[in-house]
Amino acid sequence: xxxxxxxxxxxxxxxxxxxxRPPAEDRWSLPGGFVRQGESLxxxxxxxLAEKVGVTDVGHLEQxxxxxxxxxxxxxxxxxxxxxxxxxxxxxxxxxxxxxxPVEELPTVAFGHAGxxxxxxERLRGKLSYSNAxxxxxPPRFTLRELADVYEAVLGYAVSPTNLxxxxxxxxxxxxxxxxxxxxxxGGRPAAEFAFxxxxxxxxxxxxxxxxxxx
Amino acid sequence: xxxxxxxxxxxxxxxxxxxxRPPAEDRWSLPGGFVRQGESLxxxxxxxLAEKVGVTDVGHLEQxxxxxxxxxxxxxxxxxxxxxxxxxxxxxxxxxxxxxxPVEELPTVAFGHAGxxxxxxERLRGKLSYSNAxxxxxPPRFTLRELADVYEAVLGYAVSPTNLxxxxxxxxxxxxxxxxxxxxxxGGRPAAEFAFxxxxxxxxxxxxxxxxxxx
DNA sequence: AGGGTTTTCGCCTGGCGGGCATAAACTATT
DNA sequence: AATAGTTTATGCCCGCCAGGCGAAAACCCT
Numbered sequence: 001x002x003x004x005x006x007x008x009x010x011x012x013x014x015x016x017x018x019x020x021r022p023p024a025e026d027r028w029s030l031p032g033g034f035v036r037q038g039e040s041l042x043x044x045x046x047x048x049l050a051e052k053v054g055v056t057d058v059g060h061l062e063q064x065x066x067x068x069x070x071x072x073x074x075x076x077x078x079x080x081x082x083x084x085x086x087x088x089x090x091x092x093x094x095x096x097x098x099x100x101x102p103v104e105e106l107p108t109v110a111f112g113h114a115g116x117x118x119x120x121x122e123r124l125r126g127k128l129s130y131s132n133a134x135x136x137x138x139p140p141r142f143t144l145r146e147l148a149d150v151y152e153a154v155l156g157y158a159v160s161p162t163n164l165x166x167x168x169x170x171x172x173x174x175x176x177x178x179x180x181x182x183x184x185x186x187g188g189r190p191a192a193e194f195a196f197x198x199x200x201x202x203x204x205x206x207x208x209x210x211x212x213x214x215x
Numbered sequence: 216x217x218x219x220x221x222x223x224x225x226x227x228x229x230x231x232x233x234x235x236r237p238p239a240e241d242r243w244s245l246p247g248g249f250v251r252q253g254e255s256l257x258x259x260x261x262x263x264l265a266e267k268v269g270v271t272d273v274g275h276l277e278q279x280x281x282x283x284x285x286x287x288x289x290x291x292x293x294x295x296x297x298x299x300x301x302x303x304x305x306x307x308x309x310x311x312x313x314x315x316x317p318v319e320e321l322p323t324v325a326f327g328h329a330g331x332x333x334x335x336x337e338r339l340r341g342k343l344s345y346s347n348a349x350x351x352x353x354p355p356r357f358t359l360r361e362l363a364d365v366y367e368a369v370l371g372y373a374v375s376p377t378n379l380x381x382x383x384x385x386x387x388x389x390x391x392x393x394x395x396x397x398x399x400x401x402g403g404r405p406a407a408e409f410a411f412x413x414x415x416x417x418x419x420x421x422x423x424x425x426x427x428x429x430x
Numbered sequence: 431a432g433g434g435t436t437t438t439c440g441c442c443t444g445g446c447g448g449g450c451a452t453a454a455a456c457t458a459t460t
Numbered sequence: 461a462a463t464a465g466t467t468t469a470t471g472c473c474c475g476c477c478a479g480g481c482g483a484a485a486a487c488c489c490t
Contacts, residue, residue: 166447186465188457188465189455358437399435403435405436
């Protein structure tokens with residue numbers, strides 16, 4: 001099993017480690033490991049993230065897909081991929097062979113894991129559009145501009161903070177905390193602070209074609 | 216591995232078989248089996264559907280999730296669940312121990328498979344709202360009324376054929392064939408015949424919050 | 431020919447996404 | 461203290477779309 005671990009700083013980044021053992025020695029790959037007998041899949045994934053790359057603050061963890069893999073030369077086994085979202089501000093102290101890489105300029109990764117990263121990015125883009133998935137990438141409290149920056153890093157195009165706040169606010173997913181930020185060095189009106197109301201995934205528009213009856 | 220096989224007649228139905236061997240002998244469960252060494256997961260799923268329950272005309276096949284399972288008393292293994300959609304009109308000839316059951320009145324199923332059926336139904340409901348997933352449940356050609364019946368069977372509430380045709384038509388997912396149906400025994404205006412333009416899954420509204428720039 | 435039935439077309443309305451201009455609030459400079 | 465520059469917030473407006481409703485169209489049966 002392995003995980004596409006994503007976080008947002010200035011760019012969208014994913015966690016890679018350099019393998020120290022065969023197969024694919026000295027090459028980059030997704031962090032992961034094996035499942036122990038009797039262990040649940042999600043439990044095993046959290047164990048690997050904590051033990052091997054020091055990641056304990058996981059905002060959201062979700063299974064991507066499973067497929068038969070031939071990553072090990074003499075072994076046939078099943079490979080389960082996960083998507084893990086790390087909130088901004090959580091700075092895990094990584095082991096020396098592990099580092100963040102912007103998803104737009106990835107090094108060559110082993111085992112065809114580049115495809116898994118691509119699919120994870122695609123899935124995240126979709127989820128941002130119809131859910132509150134950003135709660136797992138944003139810090140606990142933030143301004144609308146900071147939240148829009150998170151969206152822009154994932155989606156790849158400009159997002160209006162005004163509209164973002166209105167849409168998420170109308171769906172009841174976002175609420176002001178009442179606090180304000182001090183203005184930056186360049187001045188400007190202080191920004192209001194916001195926070196997500198729920199920290200689980202909520203699909204905001206289950207209906208696109210037709211609404212269920214009102215009662 | 217196992218599959219939640221869904222089709223629509225008057226109701227939404229799923230395929231169950233009565234197990235002839237331990238474990239859970241003589242109880243209902245989802246059809247499935249084991250994966251062979253070197254086999255792809257999707258290939259194995261199609262093989263089981265064809266060989267064991269005679270289902271070859273699969274409109275859409277999609278992985279639901281994997282989890283560690285203790286279905287077999289002395290064995291620890293991984294269980295992969297699939298969702299399979301069968302188009303209306305395809306009438307597979309089932310083996311004697313296999314039959315369709317309306318999802319609203321299921322018998323007791325073994326291995327906790329009732330939860331998998333529930334999750335599959337939920338997922339299908341969502342997909343109908345923001346994709347052309349109905350192409351895998353509807354017959355090749357149909358009237359708007361017949362298509363609305365498919366939606367109603369899955370969603371559980373009334374759907375307007377007029378609005379359905381307008382929405383899917385605007386997204387370019389639906390097109391009239393030019394043909395017409397003869398009126399029913401009770402008379403009425405003959406209905407125009409429609410067909411889906413694409414037979415792969417297309418997500419019709421990737422953006423709910425903000426649209427990408429126009430160029 | 432006429433009544434009953436089903437589909438189709440057209441109109442209308444409320445709501446929402448999204449752009450834009452203006453106001454508000456702050457910093458730095460003179 | 462006044463002004464310029466910068467950033468955020470608010471309000472207004474427009475266009476599009478989902479969805480409801482009524483009227484017309486097209487067919488069956490008596």
